[in-house]
Amino acid sequence: YEDKIGLEILRYYLQHIFEQELTSSGFISRGVTFCAMLPMRSIPFKVIGLIGMNNDTFPREYRPLGFDLIAQKPQIGDRSKRNDDKYLFLEAVISARKKLYISFVGQSIQDNTQIEPSVIISELIDYIEKRFTLPDNFIKDILVTRHRLQAFSPEYFQQDSKLYSYSAENFLACKSFLKHHVNQDFINESLPAPSDDFRNIEIETLYTFFAHPVKFLLQRRLGVYLDKSADTIDDKENFNINGLEKYKIEQDLLKNRLFGHKPDDMLSVQRATGLLPHGNVGKVRFHEMSDDTDIFAKQLENITKGEESTSLDIDHEIAGFKITGKIADIHEQGLVIARYAKVKAKDYLRAWIYHLLLCTIGDSGCLPKTTLIGSDLVFEFNPVENPQEILEHLLQIYWRGLSEPIHFFPATSYKYAHLFCVDHKFQYDALKNARKTWKGNDFMAGESDDLYFDLCSKEIDPLDEQFEKVSIEIYKPIFKHGREVMTVS
Structure with missing residues (x-):
């Protein structure tokens, strides 16, 4: 029969099938087979699911009886239930032909804190991570799906979410939750123009602004401080440091x-x-x-050839602003900025601002070059032909950021600009990957988790046209005049 079938006929057929009582109780009869993990039972199937692979239940703990002499005096070759379970797990993995589904309790039902799976599952994930890579993705992001604490979470009913639900009841609960939820900016209009005191700015203060424009605005203009207190006392003895x-x-x-x-x-x-x-x-x-x-x-x-560094005092007026401060660590071959850590987006911004000032002044007695050294790479900035013009544009962004939140987020903006300007990705693909840096995942915090960004952006999508424009305006000159000269292993 090849004609179209109506939905009512299909629904009646499925309902009739599901209402039938099956009396057969064989190991493999029909449909979905549920069984315990026993030796010699691992037969190849297209889909195999392992349910309840929790840390405290698998591998099974063997509690010997008090009169078990074998357990009291173990010998090589004695049976181990933990090793048996490991072998059963290996058999199940090998038997899966198309899909292997593994579930475990990964979050606490009280406070949603993360709970580790069975050690065997952790070993499997670690093994896959070491031997497979994906561009712009962590393997865990693809392998592991973490569900939300509540079944009516909006994540289950969003179009782009990998979580989904067919529950009409939970959908109505989600709609009720969002019914009176109005999207509104924390700052919905521009603040009055700042005083002229903000035109007298130190170099490090200018860097502080671009390292976190929203935090700078809330603290310097509104006096809002959201940093968590670090005065808590750890009740556990520290055996490691990180x-x-x-x-x-x-x-x-x-x-x-x-x-x-x-x-x-x-x-x-x-x-x-x-x-x-x-x-x-x-x-x-x-x-x-x-x-x-x-x-x-x-x-x-x-890199510095062991030479002693000098410093340069800055007192420079430009476009109605006065920039003061000191540029230290100047060598004959140029400015050297070193930090024993992996180079982050904020490090590029800091080195770029100092490099622009070095090129603008011009009489520093050294080459107009800046070398940024981190534990993972060395990045070098070449001389800039129009440093004053670029610096003026940065100051204009700074002045605007004193009155309204600028949609510039160092790490997310760097990701987007690098993909768009350097890797030449399409705008949609660059924005999609940058959004991963913004939102984060179950294993890595996103930039949106920052308290200041969350306050000003949690009700809106800040990765808009302004975000794209400002990100390219700031980072494109960095990519144009800088290059990675060495990767440190």
């Missing part, structure tokens, strides 16, 4: 290494700060960081 604490220690080590101090002399000082773990663990971690910073310091000395 994040901001690790960064602070490494910067101190690099600074003292360049001044000629020995790392051993700094160990007691760092212990006194309370950032290092106690005992030998802290000593080992300290020497690991000091070895790494020593390698970076040697690379820095090779």
